[in-house]
Amino acid sequence: MILVYRYRVKSLNGLLNKQTRACNFVWNFCNDRQKDALRFGRRWHTGFDLNKLTTGSSRELGLHSGTVNAVCEQYAQSRSQKKRPYLRYRSAKKSLGWVPLKGRELKREGEAFRFAGNTFRVFHSRALPEDKIKDGTNFSRDRKGNWFLNIVIDVVAVAIGARMPVRGVGIDLGLKDFAIFSTGEKIEAQRIYRGAEQALAGAQRAHKKRRVKAIHTQVANRRNDFHHKLSARLVREFDYIAVGNVNASGLAKTTMAKSVLDAGWSSFRNQLAYKAVKHGAWYEEVNERFTTQTCSDCGPVSGPKGLEGLVIREWKCSDCGCVHDRDQNAALNILRRGRATLAVGIPVL
Numbered sequence: 001m002i003l004v005y006r007y008r009v010k011s012l013n014g015l016l017n018k019q020t021r022a023c024n025f026v027w028n029f030c031n032d033r034q035k036d037a038l039r040f041g042r043r044w045h046t047g048f049d050l051n052k053l054t055t056g057s058s059r060e061l062g063l064h065s066g067t068v069n070a071v072c073e074q075y076a077q078s079r080s081q082k083k084r085p086y087l088r089y090r091s092a093k094k095s096l097g098w099v100p101l102k103g104r105e106l107k108r109e110g111e112a113f114r115f116a117g118n119t120f121r122v123f124h125s126r127a128l129p130e131d132k133i134k135d136g137t138n139f140s141r142d143r144k145g146n147w148f149l150n151i152v153i154d155v156v157a158v159a160i161g162a163r164m165p166v167r168g169v170g171i172d173l174g175l176k177d178f179a180i181f182s183t184g185e186k187i188e189a190q191r192i193y194r195g196a197e198q199a200l201a202g203a204q205r206a207h208k209k210r211r212v213k214a215i216h217t218q219v220a221n222r223r224n225d226f227h228h229k230l231s232a233r234l235v236r237e238f239d240y241i242a243v244g245n246v247n248a249s250g251l252a253k254t255t256m257a258k259s260v261l262d263a264g265w266s267s268f269r270n271q272l273a274y275k276a277v278k279h280g281a282w283y284e285e286v287n288e289r290f291t292t293q294t295c296s297d298c299g300p301v302s303g304p305k306g307l308e309g310l311v312i313r314e315w316k317c318s319d320c321g322c323v324h325d326r327d328q329n330a331a332l333n334i335l336r337r338g339r340a341t342l343a344v345g346i347p348v349l
Contacts (some may be wrong), residue, residue, distance in 0.1 A: 001154065023063070136152040143217050296332035
């Protein structure tokens with residue numbers, strides 16, 4: 001199982017700022033060579049081809065040769081994944097800092113790390129990894145200018161299903177309440193960005209760029225902290241977790257975009273997924289279609305329908321007479337569909 005350990009770097013930030021400009025130069029060089037290939041009808045460059053074109057440039061650029069190769073390989077991989085003939089140029093003003101490296105080149109030195117003859121001290125936010133460091137490890141800079149060391153390691157995960165799915169929970173994600181559990185518990189939406197909007201608007205009107213970056217960073221950190229704490233709690237308390245597959249990217253194109261992006265559903269589900277694998281719990285994303293309209297007691301679709309029915313938060317089943325809270329009923333149906341998937345081993349449509 002691949003995990004990324006993130007540490008804030010507290011030394012040699014100036015060196016990293018210089019190296020990220022050199023990495024941008026290598027990236028832009030690769031982009032130019034790709035445009036040349038398009039202009040003259042040549043074969044498109046692979047990562048290996050770009051490595052050959054940049055051979056011997058590391059000394060002039062002040063970079064480790066492994067870093068130059070990593071930039072070239074990442075460029076070729078990104079161009080292939082995005083299926084584009086060429087990519088955007090990187091600049092110091094518009095692109096966040098990034099210095100990739102080969103995992104074998106990074107060495108532990110006590111409570112610090114050594115790379116290319118330099119010792120980088122980090123804040124010990126968590127224990128230093130003892131597992132083998134893999135390629136993909138890099139230095140990255142956030143909006144405030146702080147540098148972080150992202151270490152990619154391969155850890156032994158608990159086998160999927162090692163825990164019997166005795167305690168299960170269904171989760172319906174929303175905007176008014178961030179999550180509604182099948183147990184009846186409701187997690188209030190944090191609205192972190194909404195709370196910072198007024199301060200952000202004032203800083204933008206005053207053209208305080210550093211303050212704007214600080215607010216955006218604080219919002220992202222608070223949201224990430226909320227997701228981590230909630231997902232860790234769920235994995236500890238429940239053996240089986242079923243979540244509705246709400247289309248966050250689709251809703252982000254509607255008038256609800258700001259609230260949807262502020263909630264961060266996709267990030268939360270990703271954290272739940274990898275933590276469940278790490279701890280041997282079951283995790284499933286199920287189709288949430290008609291979950292709010294289907295009676296969780298007797299089964300028929302008898303709930304409020306259409307856009308006008310969205311304002312109805314509590315309804316009574318016309319068949320069995322059971323009164324349902326709209327969101328909790330959806331969570332119960334999500335849990336039932338997830339357990340059906342667990343039983344037969346195929347997706348529920």
